[in-house]
Amino acid sequence: xxxxxxxxxxxxxxxxVLPGFGLSLGSSLFFIxxxxxxxxxxxxxxxxxxxxxxxxxxxxDERVVASYKVTIWAAVIASIFNGLFxxxxxxxxxxxxxxxxRILDALVDLPFALPTxxxxxxxxxxxxxxxxxxxxxxxxxxxxxxxxxxxxxxMSFTSIPFVVRTVQPVLEELSPEEEEAGITLxxxxxxxxRRIILPSLWPALVTGVxxxxxxxxxxxxxxxxxxxxxxxxxxITSLMIFVRLQEFDFPAASAIASVVLMASLLLLFAINIWxxxxxxxxxxx
Amino acid sequence: MSIRLENISKTxxxxxxLSPLSLxxxxxxxxxxxxxxxxxKTTLLRIIAGLEGADSGRIQFGERDVTxxxxxxxxxxxxxxxxxxxxxMTVADNVAFGLEVMDAKQRPNKTEIQRRVKxxxxxxxxxxxxxxxxxxxxxxxxxxxxxxxxxxxxPDVLLLDEPFGALDAKVRKELRRWLRSLHDEIGxxxxxxxxxxxxxxxxxxxxxxxxNGHIEQVDEPAQLYAQPNSRFVFDFLGNVNVFxxxxxxxxxxxxxxxxxxxxxxxxxxxxQLYIRSHELALHNQxxxxxxxxxxxxxxxxxxxxxxxxxxxxxxxxxxxxxxxxSHAEYDRNPVKRGEIVFAEPKNAYFFREGCQQAPEQVSxxxxxxxxxxx
Numbered sequence: 051x052x053x054x055x056x057x058x059x060x061x062x063x064x065x066x067v068l069p070g071f072g073l074s075l076g077s078s079l080f081f082i083x084x085x086x087x088x089x090x091x092x093x094x095x096x097x098x099x100x101x102x103x104x105x106x107x108x109x110x111d112e113r114v115v116a117s118y119k120v121t122i123w124a125a126v127i128a129s130i131f132n133g134l135f136x137x138x139x140x141x142x143x144x145x146x147x148x149x150x151x152r153i154l155d156a157l158v159d160l161p162f163a164l165p166t167x168x169x170x171x172x173x174x175x176x177x178x179x180x181x182x183x184x185x186x187x188x189x190x191x192x193x194x195x196x197x198x199x200x201x202x203x204x205m206s207f208t209s210i211p212f213v214v215r216t217v218q219p220v221l222e223e224l225s226p227e228e229e230e231a232g233i234t235l236x237x238x239x240x241x242x243x244r245r246i247i248l249p250s251l252w253p254a255l256v257t258g259v260x261x262x263x264x265x266x267x268x269x270x271x272x273x274x275x276x277x278x279x280x281x282x283x284x285x286i287t288s289l290m291i292f293v294r295l296q297e298f299d300f301p302a303a304s305a306i307a308s309v310v311l312m313a314s315l316l317l318l319f320a321i322n323i324w325x326x327x328x329x330x331x332x333x334x335x
Numbered sequence: 336m337s338i339r340l341e342n343i344s345k346t347x348x349x350x351x352x353l354s355p356l357s358l359x360x361x362x363x364x365x366x367x368x369x370x371x372x373x374x375x376k377t378t379l380l381r382i383i384a385g386l387e388g389a390d391s392g393r394i395q396f397g398e399r400d401v402t403x404x405x406x407x408x409x410x411x412x413x414x415x416x417x418x419x420x421x422x423x424m425t426v427a428d429n430v431a432f433g434l435e436v437m438d439a440k441q442r443p444n445k446t447e448i449q450r451r452v453k454x455x456x457x458x459x460x461x462x463x464x465x466x467x468x469x470x471x472x473x474x475x476x477x478x479x480x481x482x483x484x485x486x487x488x489x490p491d492v493l494l495l496d497e498p499f500g501a502l503d504a505k506v507r508k509e510l511r512r513w514l515r516s517l518h519d520e521i522g523x524x525x526x527x528x529x530x531x532x533x534x535x536x537x538x539x540x541x542x543x544x545x546x547n548g549h550i551e552q553v554d555e556p557a558q559l560y561a562q563p564n565s566r567f568v569f570d571f572l573g574n575v576n577v578f579x580x581x582x583x584x585x586x587x588x589x590x591x592x593x594x595x596x597x598x599x600x601x602x603x604x605x606x607q608l609y610i611r612s613h614e615l616a617l618h619n620q621x622x623x624x625x626x627x628x629x630x631x632x633x634x635x636x637x638x639x640x641x642x643x644x645x646x647x648x649x650x651x652x653x654x655x656x657x658x659x660x661s662h663a664e665y666d667r668n669p670v671k672r673g674e675i676v677f678a679e680p681k682n683a684y685f686f687r688e689g690c691q692q693a694p695e696q697v698s699x700x701x702x703x704x705x706x707x708x709x
Contacts (some may be wrong), residue, residue, distance in 0.1 A: 227419035230386055231481075233406045234413040235433035236488060245436070249423040331468050332422045
């Protein structure tokens with residue numbers, strides 16, 4: 051003990067603001083285990099009681115499979131919409147000065163702050179056939195509330211901040227010189243956007259859209275109020291989990307949840323790997 | 336292609352960045368815009384490029400009026416101080432960019448583009464780096480690539496904004512020489528911005544000295560050095576000692592110190608003598624020409640000349656004086672730190688008090704006591 055101590059004190063030590071590697075990594079891992087890994091293990095444990103056949107039976111139930119499709123499609127559409135609209139919003143917030151900019155900037159976070167059930171109820175009232183939006187849309191023959199379209203609306207509402215908040219800082223750091231260089235070389239505005247700006251934003255945008263997508267996969271509160279929850283048509287996977295829970299069928303609920311979990315994890319890992327490669331190019335090895 | 340600027344002005348809010356100014360640049364000339372930061376040199380360059388719009392005035396490239404022409408149609412090459420390379424593209428793609436975004440009608444075909452990129456990269460001596468990304472290059476290499484990219488579309492005019500500002504001294508010197516030879520080889524008209532007087536004087540055919548949004552002087556480097564026409568240009572070109580004197584009994588006096596006034600065929604007045612550091616001789620006692628006691632603060636014998644820093648002794652000057660002596664001169668009279676020495680000017684420039692005109696060149700002959708105005 052004493053020898054290691056003297057050996058350690060003999061070496062010059064770098065003073066850091068944060069405690070050393072061992073302590074900081076240790077406490078990080080501890081908290082990750084406590085609040086992330088342990089609950090997930092619990093989830094797996096719940097399903098461990100089931101046989102593979104049972105597991106397969108539960109997760110491939112016709113109604114559940116229909117809910118996967120609805121959820122994935124709605125999440126895909128919602129996150130693509132968020133990708134476009136979120137990019138636009140981030141662009142406006144970074145590139146232009148206008149009165150009320152700070153308020154708009156703060157409003158972007160509202161979907162995070164608002165209880166999702168509140169959002170769901172509000173959307174349902176707005177888009178109902180006699181609601182503010184609903185009555186106009188009804189005249190055009192478009193029904194939003196209590197249809198899959200309502201699911202898309204609710205999902206994009208709750209997950210738009212992901213796109214804005216991931217793209218915004220990258221956009222702020224983008225040097226105007228690169229754009230100017232593009233223009234002096236004769237590029238049109240569209241070429242500058244597509245060939246210079248977009249490739250720089252791409253990693254952040256894809257991450258934002260992926261986060262928005264995974265969030266939409268798991269969204270429950272906002273969606274169920276506006277979805278109508280008709281079997282095979284507008285039932286989402288989270289609802290199926292909820293239904294199983296209400297039947298006190300914990301293993302089945304966990305089984306379906308594990309599918310959602312896997313899908314989200316795979317997607318996030320894939321994005322991370324891709325992004326690391328892409329950024330390596332930008333910032334050198 | 337020649338460039339004509341007429342009455343160009345620009346304000347940013349309340350700040351007058353450029354007062355109306357005119358400038359003619361001949362075809363194939365290399366022009367250096369020299370000035371301290373805030374002098375408007377970069378703004379002028381960006382207005383020539385079209386990246387900034389002038390509030391008034393006209394710009395002509397050759398016979399073409401480009402005043403209201405968009406940047407992308409002006410056909411200029413622009414090189415930025417921090418290179419502004421496209422980070423997500425390889426070196427070759429960066430250089431090819433200008434060719435690839437051309438209209439389908441004008442755009443060369445794929446093999447032609449590849450051929451030209453290869454040629455350009457060889458021209459900047461970086462052919463072996465074609466497939467690297469900008470983040471893998473050194474500063475000097477990046478700036479060469481930026482130059483190759485700007486030259487790819489064969490622009491009429493090449494504009495460079497502090498092109499070597501971010502590079503270390505050695506690389507800067509090397510790139511400077513290389514740019515000049517490239518310019519002489521290809522013959523484009525170029526304008527570059529710098530705050531380094533050495534760079535401006537060494538590289539340009541003519542130097543445009545700017546301050547506070549004005550053009551102070553436009554001249555060839557040798558002419559600029561021989562005849563600076565204002566106090567500002569003098570100060571900015573560096574290494575000058577200022578003697579602020581009051582005329583009394585044909586001497587310019589400053590407390591205990593005095594210098595014999597230049598000859599009397601021109602009416603004399605109070606004023607300032609600007610004396611370059613190599614135009615001073617140091618003696619152990621006052622001479623008939625001058626009584627300028629100075630205290631030696633530092634002696635730096637490194638280089639072709641011995642640089643002696645001097646502090647005015649019993650008289651006033653805003654700045655420390657400097658004298659550059661030849662080694663032979665120094666060896667004859669090796670002054671030491673802390674000693675009091677007496678300086679004698681050989682040649683100087685005289686600015687009359689309250690007068691904004693160009694200075695008069697004066698010199699003191701060795702033999703007689705009189706000096707005369709040239």
